[in-house]
Amino acid sequence: MGAVARTGQDGAVTTTRKRSDRQPAERLPVARVCVDVPLPHLDRPFDYLVPAEFADDAQPGTRVRVRFAGQLVDGWLLARAESSEHGGRLAYLERLVSPEPVLTPEIARLARAVADRYAGNLADVLRLAVPPRHARAEQAPAAPADPATADAATEVAASADTATGDGATEDPATAGTASIASADAATDGAAATALTDEGKLVETLAEGWRDYPTGPGFLRAVAAGRAPRAVWSALPGEEWPVRFAEAAAATVAGGRGVVAVVADARDLARLDAALTAVLGPGRHVALSAALGPARRYRAFLAASRGTVPVVVGTRAAMFAPVERLGLVAIWDDGDDLHAEPRAPYPHARDVLLTRAQLADAAVLVGGHARTGEAQQLVETGWAKEIAATRETLRGRTPQIAPTGDDPQLARDPAAATARLPSLAWQAARAALKADTPVLVQVPRRGYLPSMSCEDCRTPARCPHCAGPLALRSSQSTPACQWCGRVAAAYACPHCGGRRLRASIVGARRTAEELGRAFPGVPVRTSGRDEVLSVVPGGAAVVVATPGAEPVAEGGYGAVLLLDTWALLTRADLRASEEALRRWLSAAALARPASAGGRVVVVADGGLPPVQALLRWDPGWFAARELAERRELGFPPAARMASVTGLPPAVADLLAAVRLPEEAELLGPVPAGEDQERMLVRVTRSRAAALARALHEAAGLRAARKASQSVRIQIDPLELF
DNA sequence: TCAATCCGTATC
DNA sequence: ATACGGATTGAC
Numbered sequence: 095m096g097a098v099a100r101t102g103q104d105g106a107v108t109t110t111r112k113r114s115d116r117q118p119a120e121r122l123p124v125a126r127v128c129v130d131v132p133l134p135h136l137d138r139p140f141d142y143l144v145p146a147e148f149a150d151d152a153q154p155g156t157r158v159r160v161r162f163a164g165q166l167v168d169g170w171l172l173a174r175a176e177s178s179e180h181g182g183r184l185a186y187l188e189r190l191v192s193p194e195p196v197l198t199p200e201i202a203r204l205a206r207a208v209a210d211r212y213a214g215n216l217a218d219v220l221r222l223a224v225p226p227r228h229a230r231a232e233q234a235p236a237a238p239a240d241p242a243t244a245d246a247a248t249e250v251a252a253s254a255d256t257a258t259g260d261g262a263t264e265d266p267a268t269a270g271t272a273s274i275a276s277a278d279a280a281t282d283g284a285a286a287t288a289l290t291d292e293g294k295l296v297e298t299l300a301e302g303w304r305d306y307p308t309g310p311g312f313l314r315a316v317a318a319g320r321a322p323r324a325v326w327s328a329l330p331g332e333e334w335p336v337r338f339a340e341a342a343a344a345t346v347a348g349g350r351g352v353v354a355v356v357a358d359a360r361d362l363a364r365l366d367a368a369l370t371a372v373l374g375p376g377r378h379v380a381l382s383a384a385l386g387p388a389r390r391y392r393a394f395l396a397a398s399r400g401t402v403p404v405v406v407g408t409r410a411a412m413f414a415p416v417e418r419l420g421l422v423a424i425w426d427d428g429d430d431l432h433a434e435p436r437a438p439y440p441h442a443r444d445v446l447l448t449r450a451q452l453a454d455a456a457v458l459v460g461g462h463a464r465t466g467e468a469q470q471l472v473e474t475g476w477a478k479e480i481a482a483t484r485e486t487l488r489g490r491t492p493q494i495a496p497t498g499d500d501p502q503l504a505r506d507p508a509a510a511t512a513r514l515p516s517l518a519w520q521a522a523r524a525a526l527k528a529d530t531p532v533l534v535q536v537p538r539r540g541y542l543p544s545m546s547c548e549d550c551r552t553p554a555r556c557p558h559c560a561g562p563l564a565l566r567s568s569q570s571t572p573a574c575q576w577c578g579r580v581a582a583a584y585a586c587p588h589c590g591g592r593r594l595r596a597s598i599v600g601a602r603r604t605a606e607e608l609g610r611a612f613p614g615v616p617v618r619t620s621g622r623d624e625v626l627s628v629v630p631g632g633a634a635v636v637v638a639t640p641g642a643e644p645v646a647e648g649g650y651g652a653v654l655l656l657d658t659w660a661l662l663t664r665a666d667l668r669a670s671e672e673a674l675r676r677w678l679s680a681a682a683l684a685r686p687a688s689a690g691g692r693v694v695v696v697a698d699g700g701l702p703p704v705q706a707l708l709r710w711d712p713g714w715f716a717a718r719e720l721a722e723r724r725e726l727g728f729p730p731a732a733r734m735a736s737v738t739g740l741p742p743a744v745a746d747l748l749a750a751v752r753l754p755e756e757a758e759l760l761g762p763v764p765a766g767e768d769q770e771r772m773l774v775r776v777t778r779s780r781a782a783a784l785a786r787a788l789h790e791a792a793g794l795r796a797a798r799k800a801s802q803s804v805r806i807q808i809d810p811l812e813l814f
Numbered sequence: 815t816c817a818a819t820c821c822g823t824a825t826c
Numbered sequence: 827a828t829a830c831g832g833a834t835t836g837a838c
Binding site (some may be wrong): 124126127129135136139140141142143160161162163164178180182183186352445560798799 | 822823824825826
Binding site (some may be wrong): 131163666 | 830
């Protein structure tokens with residue numbers, strides 16, 4: 095034995111043995127490897143020989159380099175085995191990148207399920223799940239992995255052929271039911287009763303949820319090691335990060351780990367702070383792509399090595415490994431930032447639900463608004479509702495009023511230039527007088543450059559199809575956003591006016607105008623360029639774009655929701671749901687009515703989303719929305735897949751695909767840059783079959799080296 | 815009959 | 827992407 099295995103400076107295990115005299119490992123000489131190539135027809139494990147010098151370090155979950163079709167590629171060691179089914183000769187693993195087992199069995203299994211659900215490759219999902227290696231971070235002192243947990247024979251992932259089956263990877267909502275009060279039998283009841291100190295702690299934590307009748311029971315069940323599943327409607331003014339932290343702490347008290355996902359950096363900062371307060375320092379780690387490679391990998395390692403039991407983060411954290419997962423949580427699942435833009439385009443909510451299902455963990459889907467998807471979980475009985483009673487709700491909501499489509503502009507000329515209807519202006523003035531801040535929510539500039547009548551502000555709609563009129567780039571005549579017709583001789587149907595003005599003004603311009611309307615009051619903006627997280631309690635006007643609303647100390651005295659028309663008339667099926675979500679998020683920052691809090695929404699009070707806001711009833715709206723989607727056959731009531739690409743490529747793929755029975759084809763619709771898009775619709779029971787068929791067809795095409803690529807997306811957020 | 819070349823397919 | 831096998835072609 096002349097070979098010397100050593101650990102190089104970068105931590106990689108290399109060997110001095112010449113290729114010619116390599117020997118296979120004595121025990122479990124075969125490694126099943128997922129090669130990191132994005133081709134769908136290669137989405138299965140390949141077997142390699144483990145050289146003797148890697149015998150101990152090449153454990154399941156490690157990164158390797160292998161020769162594949164003549165070139166060196168990265169790969170994941172999924173499992174070690176005694177022998178191979180492969181007929182031909184096996185090549186050796188070329189290199190063990192690092193002995194760090196970064197792919198835990200739980201995540202390997204989850205990644206396979208996610209790939210199957212989204213008609214994607216395991217390798218693509220693994221690239222999302224495990225951050226790029228950073229050798230320095232790996233060498234930094236951290237709790238060493240327990241060698242006893244790494245059994246050489248342990249399989250990390252089920253092999254491709256067994257994992258593509260339905261069963262565990264089926265939609266959560268079609269699976270069994272659970273209840274908060276009496277969830278599935280506890281696997282580890284000892285944790286709940288062993289220590290009375292822990293029992294007291296859990297009671298303290300559960301106390302935080304007393305405003306919600308089923309809340310404390312949920313926390314107790316999680317602490318006891320059970321797997322309750324809940325859709326939580328947070329009260330206005332709720333300190334949701336603290337509630338999330340309490341749920342996390344209860345899980346930790348029961349000896350299990352937590353993964354919680356939020357949409358953006360600001361929510362993450364709040365949750366991070368709440369966890370430090372509730373859980374103490376060093377018990378959790380925040381993970382987001384914004385950290386940069388080194389810190390991100392370090393945070394990842396803290397979780398995968400079992401140093402911390404709680405991981406919170408943006409969607410980058412949805413695959414974070416934690417030991418003995420007990421709870422997955424997501425806040426504001428309607429935020430489109432939860433949708434991963436890289437193939438296979440998984441959604442954080444769905445990944446977490448699948449994860450909970452596979453790991454038998456509890457689920458907490460929280461928000462002020464409720465998505466159709468969350469409603470589906472409730473209606474199928476997969477999850478239970480956590481909501482306050484109407485009575486509690488009444489005590490917390492601000493006073494909310496609409497002001498019509500044809501707003502009476504305030505008579506005060508300054509207020510009129512600020513586009514403020516008189517009701518809004520009055521509410522703002524009263525709040526400022528009471529020395530409380532005012533939040534003004536305006537849609538983002540360029541969000542939709544729509545037009546309205548210069549004289550009466552009636553939205554300018556296309557005379558043919560009632561679509562929104564807008565100025566196309568440099569042209570001076572407005573055209574319809576929907577049908578494209580140019581509205582050359584536009585006259586306002588309400589007042590006959592012929593002049594149009596852009597109805598969306600950016601936050602900055604609004605801020606300037608409001609500054610003039612309320613002289614002497616400080617005006618601050620929070621938007622894309624600079625996002626404020628907190629503003630002090632005194633009189634001030636805060637202009638914010640949706641999603642960037644700062645929290646006010648003590649709550650806002652008034653919240654004004656302006657230019658709502660822009661949100662409501664978007665040519666998007668989710669427009670209403672999205673509008674309500676944004677309004678509720680902003681309105682939740684107002685004081686309760688009893689403390690003078692008022693919300694004015696500049697929209698027609700008869701519209702369903704406006705109704706839902708006025709009554710603070712996100713559940714009612716979600717049920718309505720879901721019923722409508724059921725009627726129309728849209729997700730989540732049905733499963734949709736979109737196939738996008740150049741027309742011949744789309745046709746080619748659809749010719750190759752063996753669609754499940756009763757699959758419906760819709761389209762094509764243009765998708766920009768000479769591309770077109772087809773939609774395939776099936777019932778939820780055939781969802782898995784559809785994904786499999788599309789993946790298979792993509793594989794056939796790739797094997798034939800079809801040059802034009804197509805993009806396959808399951809339940810894309812934007813349907814038309 | 816054999817080598818050079820082309821094409822399709824598998825990639826361990 | 828590259829490598830290999832089998833079929834095809836062309837020169838002896």
